[in-house]
Amino acid sequence: MGLDYEGQWLKRQGYLRAFDLTQSGARCYDPRFMEKIVSLAKRRGFVFQSSEIYGGLNGFWDYGPVGVELRKNLKDSWWRTMVQKRDNVVGLDTSIVAHPKTWVASGHVENFTDPMVDCKKCHHRFRTDEVTGKQCPECKGELTEARKFNLMFKTHVGAVEEESSIAYLRPETCQSIFTQFKNVVVTSRQKIPFGIAQVGKSFRNEITPRNFIFRSREFEQMEMEFFVRGAESSHWYDYWVEERFQWFLSLGINKDKLRKRVHDKDELAHYAKGCTDIEYQFPFGWSELEGIADRGNWDLSQHSKSSGKDLSYFDEEAKEKFVPCVVETSAGVDRTFLVLLADAYHEEKAPTSEEGKEEERIVLRFHPRIAPFKAAVFPLSRKLSEPARRLEHELRQSFTTDYDDAGSIGKRYRRHDEIGTPYGITYDFESETDQKVTIRDRDTMKQERVAISQVKEYLAEKLKGA
Numbered sequence: 001m002g003l004d005y006e007g008q009w010l011k012r013q014g015y016l017r018a019f020d021l022t023q024s025g026a027r028c029y030d031p032r033f034m035e036k037i038v039s040l041a042k043r044r045g046f047v048f049q050s051s052e053i054y055g056g057l058n059g060f061w062d063y064g065p066v067g068v069e070l071r072k073n074l075k076d077s078w079w080r081t082m083v084q085k086r087d088n089v090v091g092l093d094t095s096i097v098a099h100p101k102t103w104v105a106s107g108h109v110e111n112f113t114d115p116m117v118d119c120k121k122c123h124h125r126f127r128t129d130e131v132t133g134k135q136c137p138e139c140k141g142e143l144t145e146a147r148k149f150n151l152m153f154k155t156h157v158g159a160v161e162e163e164s165s166i167a168y169l170r171p172e173t174c175q176s177i178f179t180q181f182k183n184v185v186v187t188s189r190q191k192i193p194f195g196i197a198q199v200g201k202s203f204r205n206e207i208t209p210r211n212f213i214f215r216s217r218e219f220e221q222m223e224m225e226f227f228v229r230g231a232e233s234s235h236w237y238d239y240w241v242e243e244r245f246q247w248f249l250s251l252g253i254n255k256d257k258l259r260k261r262v263h264d265k266d267e268l269a270h271y272a273k274g275c276t277d278i279e280y281q282f283p284f285g286w287s288e289l290e291g292i293a294d295r296g297n298w299d300l301s302q303h304s305k306s307s308g309k310d311l312s313y314f315d316e317e318a319k320e321k322f323v324p325c326v327v328e329t330s331a332g333v334d335r336t337f338l339v340l341l342a343d344a345y346h347e348e349k350a351p352t353s354e355e356g357k358e359e360e361r362i363v364l365r366f367h368p369r370i371a372p373f374k375a376a377v378f379p380l381s382r383k384l385s386e387p388a389r390r391l392e393h394e395l396r397q398s399f400t401t402d403y404d405d406a407g408s409i410g411k412r413y414r415r416h417d418e419i420g421t422p423y424g425i426t427y428d429f430e431s432e433t434d435q436k437v438t439i440r441d442r443d444t445m446k447q448e449r450v451a452i453s454q455v456k457e458y459l460a461e462k463l464k465g466a
């Protein structure tokens with residue numbers, strides 16, 4: 001498939017390296033759209049390639065000034081919904097490196113592997129499922145026999161690099177929730193059913209990171225383990241599948257592009273009773289955003305066996321001791337971020353100041369709750385900087401705002417359309433006399449004149465509930 005100039009440039013810069021366009025061509029039914037998202041993400045400061053000046057590091061990404069705001073808003077929304085608004089879920093923030101026995105007990109040392117093959121000619125590595133039944137994409141060389149490749153990143157703890165000092169960067173955040181279960185029960189006085197939630201970085205040495213931030217080697221997860229009696233797990237599993245689906249809708253994501261996919265029996269881990277993925281129709285096809293799983297009591301039992309510590313729960317009312325079962329919800333921050341970008345992205349024709357003329361505009365129609373900035377203030381001329389800045393500083397105390405005085409007003413509108421700012425506020429020469437500003441709505445592009453003294457209330461009203 002052909003790449004235009006911008007596509008070539010992105011590929012040279014490494015932004016499209018993860019795509020491996022030849023290889024993923026069959027699945028990638030709209031590669032051009034993905035290129036646009038990647039290009040916008042860089043141009044507007046959402047996502048940069050990690051270590052770009054050194055040629056980049058495949059599978060690692062940095063979030064820019066606009067990206068961190070969006071990322072924070074989405075994580076805050078998750079935390080508010082999953083922890084702060086409930087009285088039966090508490091939070092946790094555990095270390096990235098845990099005792100290595102954790103990963104033996106969880107099965108990761110033994111089983112967290114992907115089958116991998118090497119091309120004997122060009123020495124490229126592939127996941128076996130990516131090349132099965134296909135030709136080796138780059139050079140068509142002969143492939144080695146498949147062998148297991150463990151996806152955990154290894155490191156050493158302490159000054160001596162020896163077998164006994166090996167530790168791992170966590171490949172998922174949930175295992176420390178299990179190992180800290182007893183401490184949380186004792187200190188939080190929560191009674192079953194209750195949950196423990198955590199947001200944090202995870203690391204997987206993916207053989208072929210791909211599709212921009214969809215599959216990377218360092219990423220962030222939002223996980224919650226909900227501890228229940230075995231007899232009640234199916235009820236809570238159904239409950240959490242629905243709750244989690246509703247959360248994605250609450251972010252303004254198009255319902256037609258979201259679906260629930262129930263795992264077939266042969267996809268389930270031996271201890272799991274059920275698993276449902278929430279999937280999104282990405283530009284490269286339907287793919288997983290989050291998994292909700294009814295995992296039985298396997299995790300706590302394994303850690304109890306491995307550590308020799310009792311991780312059972314004592315129900316004081318029923319005078320009964322048991323190892324709780326768990327329903328897990330596990331979502332990716334970066335994948336949700338990509339969905340927010342892809343789902344909000346719109347190209348449309350917009351009228352210009354010239355009568356009857358139209359121009360193409362790109363606009364990110366973010367839900368105001370997650371928009372990086374809620375409003376931006378534009379002085380029509382730098383001569384108006386002082387009062388415009390004063391207004392922006394005042395608004396900044398209540399909303400995340402931006403101040404932009406670079407280029408024509410049209411350019412500034414376009415910049416803020418492209419980062420999804422719901423309201424653009426222009427301070428012009430008339431403002432000096434009538435004490436009003438023009439507020440432009442991102443989606444309708446309608447403009448209204450509002451008294452400066454009322455702007456804060458105006459925004460508060462418009463953003464109510466966001």
Ligand code: GAP
Binds near residue numbers: 219
């Ligand atoms: N504790 C269960 C667990 O980790 P998972 O399906 O391996 O389950 C959960 O991961 C979520 O983490 C995925 O749905 C996805 O959103 C995110 N995720 C997993 N691997 C990822 C990667 N390499 N890059 C970005 N996100 C990833």
